[in-house]
Amino acid sequence: MPKLRRLNGLDLVRIFEQFGFVVIRIRGSHHVLRRSSKVLHADGTVHEETQTVNIPVHGAKPLGSGLLKRIYRESSLYLSEDDLRTHFYSD
Numbered sequence: 001m002p003k004l005r006r007l008n009g010l011d012l013v014r015i016f017e018q019f020g021f022v023v024i025r026i027r028g029s030h031h032v033l034r035r036s037s038k039v040l041h042a043d044g045t046v047h048e049e050t051q052t053v054n055i056p057v058h059g060a061k062p063l064g065s066g067l068l069k070r071i072y073r074e075s076s077l078y079l080s081e082d083d084l085r086t087h088f089y090s091d
Contacts, residue, residue, distance in 0.1 A: 002089035004065055009057030012071065015087045016053055019079055031055045037078075051078040 007015075013023065013031055021033035032054055039049045053075055056063065063071075072088050 002091055004068055005088060005090050006062040007068060008060050008062050009055050012055045021053060029056055029058055031057050
C-alpha cells in the first residue's frame with residue numbers, strides 16, 4: 001500500500017505550478033492558486049472553468065496527513081489521480 005509523503009506547503013505550491021496553477025494571492029500563510037481550463041460539455045458547447053486550490057504554507061513545517069488527503073481529494077476533481085498520486089504518495 002502506498003505511503004503518503006510528508007510535504008510542506010511550498011512543496012505543494014511547486015507541484016501545482018507544474019500543472020499550470022498560478023499563485024494569485026497570498027493572505028497570511030495561505031496561498032491561493034488558480035488556473036483556467038476549457039471544458040467541453042455534452043451538448044457541444046465549450047466553457048471556460050476556473051479551478052482554485054488553497055494551500056497553507058508554514059515554512060518548512062510538513063502539513064498534517066488529514067490536510068494532505070483533503071487537498072489531494074479536492075484537486076483530484078481537476079487533475080488525473082494518476083498524475084497526483086506520483087507527487088502525494090511513495091511506493
